[in-house]
Amino acid sequence: MPDKRTQGGIATSDVLCSAHIGDNSQLFAQVLELHVPRGSAVADVTYGKGVFWKRVEPGAYALAASDIDLKPTGFRLPGASYQTGIDCCALPFADASFDALVLDPPYMEGFYRRAKSHLAGSGSHAAFRRAYSNGQVSASTKKTAPKWHDAVVDVYARAGQEAYRVLRPRGKLLVKCQDEVSANLQRLTHVEIITAYESLGLYCKDLFVLVRTNAPGVSRLKRQVHARKNHSYLLVFEKRRVRVSSVVRLGESEHG
DSSP: OOOTTTSSSOOOSOOOOSEEESOHHHHHHHHHHHHSOTTOEEEETTOTTOGGGGGSOTTSSEEEEEETTOOTTSOOOTTOEEEESOOTTSOOSOTTOEEEEEEOOOOSGGGGOSSGGGOSOOGGGHHHHHHHOOSSOOGGGSTTSOOTHHHHHHHHHHHHHHHHHHEEEEEEEEEEEOOEEETTEEEOHHHHHHHHHHHHTEEEEEEEEEEOSSOOOOSSOSSOOSOOOOEEEEEEEEEOSSOOOOOOOOOOOTTO
């Protein structure tokens, strides 16, 4: 049945599309405009250097910015509140206290190593390390925690549970992620996140692909066996009472 709220208007090509070539700040501002009404209370719990917010109009949202180690030299959106020492997996906020939440943790398994000397972000990855890491071993790398790519998924899963708790009904969760190859295995992080969040009651309402403008470099490559990732995802979830699943569950065959 046609939705009278969105259909029946004039024909136009001036619409937001799902694939973009550019930077995070440009896409993020457009996604906010599409999915999060102005005046909404928004928590960015992995604020980092604040690059997402550079093109957002000051005062458009009631922003509560936090991070485990807030970057002192990052961009500051006027009128927002800022807190450091806040773990995205253990938020100090009350239940159902935000209209939207932004999540962008380190999405490379190299940032979840158990030894400081093994952390990713040296050489050509220095800029990525400055944006996503303080160069210290994360608390999530304790001996009982998952390792390698499973550590990445574990952080997204635990942060997703906290996001669901602090979001109001129909609240939006904006998640940045990127697929990776770990231990020579293709890991489709965006698929893992979608299926995990759907089990919580978070419906994946939209998906955006952001293609980087420069060519990624690879060090110590002998032979290429997987395509080099030059795109990331910005996923938009909505908190719903009725769960929506995109997973097709295949049963055993009649003759199995």
